[in-house]
Amino acid sequence: MDIPKKEDHLLNISYDSVIFGFSGDALKILLLEYHDTGFFALPGGFVRKNENLNDAVIRGVKERTGLEKLFLEQFHTFGNTSRSDAAAMKTIIKANHDSYTEDSWLFDRFISVGYYALIDYAKVSPTPDALSDSIDWYAIDDIPPLLFEHNLIIEKAIETLRNNLNKKLMGINLLPDKFTMKALQQVHEAILDEKLGRTAFQRKMLSLDLLERHEKQFSGKAHKAPYLYSFKSDKA
Amino acid sequence: MDIPKKEDHLLNISYDSVIFGFSGDALKILLLEYHDTGFFALPGGFVRKNENLNDAVIRGVKERTGLEKLFLEQFHTFGNTSRSDAAAMKTIIKANHDSYTEDSWLFDRFISVGYYALIDYAKVSPTPDALSDSIDWYAIDDIPPLLFEHNLIIEKAIETLRNNLNKKLMGINLLPDKFTMKALQQVHEAILDEKLGRTAFQRKMLSLDLLERHEKQFSGKAHKAPYLYSFKSDKA
């Protein structure tokens, strides 16, 4: 990958994406580490001149995860001058490119639109881009210090996710198409960071009339097999 | 006012402000009409290079209303290519400036951050800027067609306002410091566009423990005088 070209993009505006996955016991997000800098950051990017903002984010998430269809929602736009850090940006570009110049548009101030995505952890193979050594999952209570106030952006993303959790049963986007009630409860508990009553949770979910019940899932264990559920497609 | 200068501002990014007031019977917003064009639009503006996004909006709202302190909240960022309209922008600039040129940065595409403000209608004297003939209040169910998808922005602002109404008793920002329970109820009814039960409303508001009761307000009418209330300052 080359450095994104100034003439192809909108200036002074970027996006950052908080990509959530659920790995069976914890809520995690994707972070990337830049080559030879020790810098961690959220995956982000820029908007092309003839591209919708939403499409730019979808494009960026697809490049990193391979996923075409995903749950994606904008949650806040970060516009403080303090969030820019030209020195860090210079270090990153310098570490990657011989063609380093002192006055790249990338060193300018950026206003950044925050998005969060909910994806099925199992479906993803994280792919680093040319600027980054690695892209990996980090549990949300174990996030390293990040560039550009990205820790703050993650805070706000989690807060928004918590507030919106009940609308439209968003948690199902973190699970496979069919899932047990217990798995759904674990997702809710990971997001809300609190234990929920088993029976109350089951009843509340069923009362929403958004879940369809399928065959049982036999685990081979010595207890009743749970039903599998899926999201009712006609309620989308 | 001159045309804002390119070298002072961030490019490709603007804000639009939906300024709400309550005039005793209806929820209204401020719209401006550009000179000699018949174009109506939301008051908006641009961000200076060393200015926080929030501060840019505060500055713009102050210029139009004279208000220094106000309730202001970002609600969504609009980034579709379809929302730009260079032709309209050219018409506006052409109608106002001899120094018209074909390639102003203002004709470029903009991503716009939407903010809404809640203000005390009585405290405001709307002031048109140099580009606009007038700035006036319009009831929210009587909004003319606007430029740049601004009708959509207003829809989204009202939707956000409805969803957030219960948090922090936001409605009080539309009223004077002291107000009757009936006035507060009218504000809520105007925002939600539905009638609320009088006694249920009173009890719910008082149960929040956010209102302080003051002296009665005698209207001269032949009925019990209502108490005046104010927002408890220690709960801010």
Next chain:
DNA sequence: CCAAAAGTGTTTTAGCTACACCCATGA
């Protein structure tokens, strides 16, 4: 004393919690 509006008490209802119980499963 009357009418109108404000404030409060009371009854009813709906939703939620907690607990208990039963069911299914494989050892």
Next chain:
DNA sequence: TCATGGGTGTAGCTAAAACACTTTTGG
């Protein structure tokens, strides 16, 4: 038949809505 986890029934609690009643005000 036992232990384990899943599903549901039921009693009790709490918050909210509906209605009625009382209070205050000026004619």
